[in-house]
Amino acid sequence: xxxxxxxxxxxxxxxxxxxxxxxxxxxxxxxxxxxxxxxxxxxxxxxxxxxxxxxxxxxxxxxxxxxxxxxxxxxxxxxxxxxxxxxxxxxxxxxxxxxxxxxxxxxxxxxxxxxxxxxxxxxxxxxxxxxxxxxxxxxxxxxxxxxxxxxxxxxxxxxxxxxxxxxxxxxxxxxxxxxxxxxxxxxxxxxxxxxxxxxxxxxxxxxxxxxxxxxxxxxxxxxxx
Amino acid sequence: xxxxxxxxxxxxxxxxxxxxxxxxxxxxxxxxxxxxxxxxxxxxxxxxxxxxxxxxxxxxxxxxxxxxxxxxxxxxxxxxxxxxxxxxxxxxxxxxxxxxxxxxxxxxxxxxxxxxxxxxxxxxxxxxxxxxxxxxxxxxxxxxxxxxxxxxxxxxxxxxxxxxxxxxxxxxxxxxxxxxxxxxxxxxxxxxxxxxxxxxxxxxxxxxxxxxxxxxxxxxxxxxxxxxxxxxxxxxxxxxxxxxxxxxxx
Amino acid sequence: xxxxxxxxxxxxxxxxxxxxxxxxxxxxxxxxxxxxxxxxxxxxxxxxxxxxxxxxxxxxxxxxxxxxxxxxxxxxxxxxxxxxxxxxxxxxxxxxxxxxxxxxxxxxxxxxxxxxxxxxxxxxxxxxxxxxxxxxxxxxxxxxxxxxxxxxxxxxxxxxxxxxxxxxxxxxxxxxxxxxxxxxxxxxxxxxxxxxxxxxxxxxxxxxxxxxxxxxxxxxxxx
Numbered sequence: 001x002x003x004x005x006x007x008x009x010x011x012x013x014x015x016x017x018x019x020x021x022x023x024x025x026x027x028x029x030x031x032x033x034x035x036x037x038x039x040x041x042x043x044x045x046x047x048x049x050x051x052x053x054x055x056x057x058x059x060x061x062x063x064x065x066x067x068x069x070x071x072x073x074x075x076x077x078x079x080x081x082x083x084x085x086x087x088x089x090x091x092x093x094x095x096x097x098x099x100x101x102x103x104x105x106x107x108x109x110x111x112x113x114x115x116x117x118x119x120x121x122x123x124x125x126x127x128x129x130x131x132x133x134x135x136x137x138x139x140x141x142x143x144x145x146x147x148x149x150x151x152x153x154x155x156x157x158x159x160x161x162x163x164x165x166x167x168x169x170x171x172x173x174x175x176x177x178x179x180x181x182x183x184x185x186x187x188x189x190x191x192x193x194x195x196x197x198x199x200x201x202x203x204x205x206x207x208x209x210x211x212x213x214x215x216x217x218x219x220x221x222x223x224x225x
Numbered sequence: 226x227x228x229x230x231x232x233x234x235x236x237x238x239x240x241x242x243x244x245x246x247x248x249x250x251x252x253x254x255x256x257x258x259x260x261x262x263x264x265x266x267x268x269x270x271x272x273x274x275x276x277x278x279x280x281x282x283x284x285x286x287x288x289x290x291x292x293x294x295x296x297x298x299x300x301x302x303x304x305x306x307x308x309x310x311x312x313x314x315x316x317x318x319x320x321x322x323x324x325x326x327x328x329x330x331x332x333x334x335x336x337x338x339x340x341x342x343x344x345x346x347x348x349x350x351x352x353x354x355x356x357x358x359x360x361x362x363x364x365x366x367x368x369x370x371x372x373x374x375x376x377x378x379x380x381x382x383x384x385x386x387x388x389x390x391x392x393x394x395x396x397x398x399x400x401x402x403x404x405x406x407x408x409x410x411x412x413x414x415x416x417x418x419x420x421x422x423x424x425x426x427x428x429x430x431x432x433x434x435x436x437x438x439x440x441x442x443x444x445x446x447x448x449x450x451x452x453x454x455x456x457x458x459x460x461x462x463x464x465x466x467x468x469x470x471x472x473x474x475x
Numbered sequence: 476x477x478x479x480x481x482x483x484x485x486x487x488x489x490x491x492x493x494x495x496x497x498x499x500x501x502x503x504x505x506x507x508x509x510x511x512x513x514x515x516x517x518x519x520x521x522x523x524x525x526x527x528x529x530x531x532x533x534x535x536x537x538x539x540x541x542x543x544x545x546x547x548x549x550x551x552x553x554x555x556x557x558x559x560x561x562x563x564x565x566x567x568x569x570x571x572x573x574x575x576x577x578x579x580x581x582x583x584x585x586x587x588x589x590x591x592x593x594x595x596x597x598x599x600x601x602x603x604x605x606x607x608x609x610x611x612x613x614x615x616x617x618x619x620x621x622x623x624x625x626x627x628x629x630x631x632x633x634x635x636x637x638x639x640x641x642x643x644x645x646x647x648x649x650x651x652x653x654x655x656x657x658x659x660x661x662x663x664x665x666x667x668x669x670x671x672x673x674x675x676x677x678x679x680x681x682x683x684x685x686x687x688x689x690x691x692x693x694x695x696x697x698x
Contacts (some may be wrong), residue, residue: 035546063695066692067693083477084697087498089497089500089635089695089697090696094497095595098491098493099494099497100493101493101495101572101575102495102498102568104575251554305587377503378675380553387551387555389585390555390675393676393677393678393679400527401527402521403527404520405511405517405519405520405524406511406520406521406524406680407502407524407528407681408525408528408679409680410680412679428497432560432686434687438683439683440683440687442558442560443560443684445557452682452683453683454680454683
């Protein structure tokens with residue numbers, strides 16, 4: 001990478017912390033995880049929790065174009081100009097990991113159009129347990145699983161569960177109904193992740209996303225420090 | 226229809242006062258001044274029915290001078306026919322439209338007859354304030370017959386810059402895949418309608434789909450292009466007429 | 476012609492080169508939906524037609540850029556050869572994405588200048604030719620790369636869209652190799668004669684269906 005050119009010309013180097021005009025760019029946080037674990041609901045809840053204090057935008061990577069973006073638009077969690085959908089050619093994990101160029105275009109266009117921004121949430125399309133974000137695209141990533149997907153997911157590991165900066169175990173309110181053992185999930189996660197944090201959430205109440213929002217806030221404080 | 230290959234160049238020039246300082250027929254290309262709706266001057270190409278044959282080189286040169294309004298059409302379709310020569314026939318249309326000039330170029334179809342080989346080339350130079358409506362239609366074979374080989378190139382420059390450059394080849398002598406799902410997909414008629422209107426620079430045409438088989442789309446310059454495919458010449462003309470009415474230019 | 480390295484060509488032509496191509500079907504998604512691609516034979520006819528039309532045109536533009544022709548003239552020529560606004564937008568977007576990857580791979584003042592001259596992106600084939608030049612490759616290499624992309628994209632997309640046997644899709648590409656060579660050779664020869672001599676082969680159905688595809692609310696590919 002030729003960092004020397006990055007400040008003088010448009011969009012040269014992906015992970016550079018500064019924009020072409022020399023200002024610090026927004027913190028980019030990726031949210032990945034299996035289909036149905038509540039990624040989009042988490043994004044929506046984070047937007048509601050943070051939008052009054054931060055300048056926010058969202059990039060979605062759907063398997064089918066724009067579905068998640070349209071959910072966020074319908075829920076009116078952010079004005080439409082702050083939500084972009086990236087088309088992924090049926091391979092959302094490629095767009096967030098192997099060829100991140102379309103996502104980088106999207107985050108830069110958002111900063112150009114509605115910036116300056118504090119935070120951009122990049123949501124992966126629901127794919128599988130191996131999908132993780134490139135470090136060239138995001139500064140931190142959250143992996144969202146849920147108790148209904150099986151309480152053995154943390155034990156099975158995989159790059160998302162093992163290496164994500166934050167593991168969110170969602171839908172804890174369903175645990176009694178689906179026979180998932182939350183304590184076992186916590187133990188297995190600890191085994192896989194060591195000191196990396198794990199949060200258990202239920203988004204049925206508005207405050208449910210609070211711990212995740214606090215974690216994002218701490219990352220942002222470190223980013224702007 | 227045995228005859229030797231021929232070369233012919235017909236010439237038209239139109240003036241702002243409605244006059245035609247140049248109206249020169251040549252060989253099979255007979256030009257007639259015909260009755261026109263105000264304020265146009267109209268020239269009709271007649272008698273090109275049996276041409277071009279293989280080896281023929283035909284050309285029409287048209288100059289629309291400053292402020293002139295010219296309508297050019299033809300009395301019948303142009304049939305590309307096989308000739309004794311193995312060489313392809315060539316049909317060159319060269320057009321220039323000066324400032325404030327208006328040209329409506331609305332000839333009948335080119336029909337690519339089985340065994341024929343025609344290269345048709347249309348080159349248009351437009352001054353910055355010139356306006357143009359230009360229609361091109363290709364019919365691949367007479368009804369129920371296979372097509373000949375046809376290559377058409379349309380090059381339009383405006384104010385010295387390229388505005389549109391398109392070439393389409395079809396028939397047995399064309400490169401492979403011309404009848405596949407990317408190019409013509411079994412359609413036996415295809416055509417374009419180009420409208421160049423300087424006012425589109427301020428107010429571009431919006432993309433509009435005309436059913437499954439045609440689209441009106443803005444070009445990168447002040448112009449709109451209709452692209453259409455159809456099963457036959459009649460259906461194609463209906464699509465292009467609909468598009469022309471929708472664009473409703475000058 | 477500069478002496479290119481064959482391996483640099485492989486890097487540039489690799490489907491894993493991170494320049495955004497994986498999200499584009501080259502018109503195949505629309506053709507599948509319209510029933511024009513149902514099997515490997517249809518895919519071959521589609522790819523062959525695309526190769527000899529937009530493929531030849533793209534290869535000419537790429538060869539021209541690799542040859543060092545004026546990028547502004549090439550970009551204007553690309554606009555004139557792309558009547559579909561959806562395809563112009565896709566070409567500029569892909570041009571930007573390719574520029575990002577190319578500048579990381581082959582830092583070069585020529586690429587920097589092209590990026591500065593076209594902040595909204597130059598047409599992808601123009602960037603491809605400039606990238607080839609930066610990589611030490613020649614016009615025919617750039618043309619080969621453009622020709623291969625023209626058919627590789629739809630073939631990969633159809634494997635995903637139809638579940639087509641990937642061996643049959645790869646066999647289609649292999650059968651097209653002689654055509655790709657001819658297209659690249661012709662494109663490079665034209666580029667040696669200047670911008671006005673570049674091919675302008677076009678495909679009515681690709682232009683038409685690109686606009687239809689752009690209106691779909693649900694689709695897998697960006698184009």
